[in-house]
Amino acid sequence: MRFVLCVTGASGTPYAVRLFEVLKELGHELELVVSEHARLVHERELGRDLLKELKGARLHDEKNMASPLASGSTLIKYDAVFIVPCSTSTLAHLAHGTNANLIHRIGETALKERVPLVLLVREMPYSEVHLKNMLTLVRAGAAVLPASPAFYHGPKTLQDMIDFVVGKLLDAVRVEHHLYKRWSG
Numbered sequence: 001m002r003f004v005l006c007v008t009g010a011s012g013t014p015y016a017v018r019l020f021e022v023l024k025e026l027g028h029e030l031e032l033v034v035s036e037h038a039r040l041v042h043e044r045e046l047g048r049d050l051l052k053e054l055k056g057a058r059l060h061d062e063k064n065m066a067s068p069l070a071s072g073s074t075l076i077k078y079d080a081v082f083i084v085p086c087s088t089s090t091l092a093h094l095a096h097g098t099n100a101n102l103i104h105r106i107g108e109t110a111l112k113e114r115v116p117l118v119l120l121v122r123e124m125p126y127s128e129v130h131l132k133n134m135l136t137l138v139r140a141g142a143a144v145l146p147a148s149p150a151f152y153h154g155p156k157t158l159q160d161m162i163d164f165v166v167g168k169l170l171d172a173v174r175v176e177h178h179l180y181k182r183w184s185g
């Protein structure tokens, strides 16, 4: 399968790194767009260069509105678009159809072309504005997931918690995985 992974500047870039690794391990094809703020947050929170951890996919410049991914005729060839993590700023752009960068344009194009769009939103608490924007996007066809790991699968490590969230992202596009133990009653 073919996916587009967009990474924005919310706390939680390790979810993007793990999703990237898993999709590559499973043999899927990936296009990548990383916002300037995603790199900044990764650097501040983990002291590392995010781009060095996302090697092996074609990287598109977030400022390049002429990227093939900005066009519906290209984007329909992809199985889904992930925005992981999705900042509330990017969320607002998507909810209002405004485009300040390629990530916003890809999200808008995914919605209009009915390409599955999966957003992993990270903020706490949510304001009414965030909730309204999420509702708008769910109604427009996006899957909105909170970056909230569960405890029913018995996580022992931080990695287990990250894997749970990444497993849920893959569930949203029906990609088979073994990242967490499903609840069996």
Ligand SMILES: Cc1cc2nc3c(=O)[nH]c(=O)nc-3n(C[C@H](O)[C@H](O)[C@H](O)COP(=O)(O)O)c2cc1C
Binding pocket: 007, 008, 009, 010, 011, 012, 035, 036, 037, 038, 040, 041, 044, 045, 086, 087, 088, 089, 090, 122, 123
């Ligand atoms: C260390 C750090 C952590 C941040 N965490 C969040 C967050 O969890 N959620 C969020 O929506 N924005 C967060 N922000 C703010 C965004 O980075 C900011 O709104 C930025 O403009 C988002 O741009 P982008 O969507 O183009 O990546 C954080 C910023 C910094 C510096």
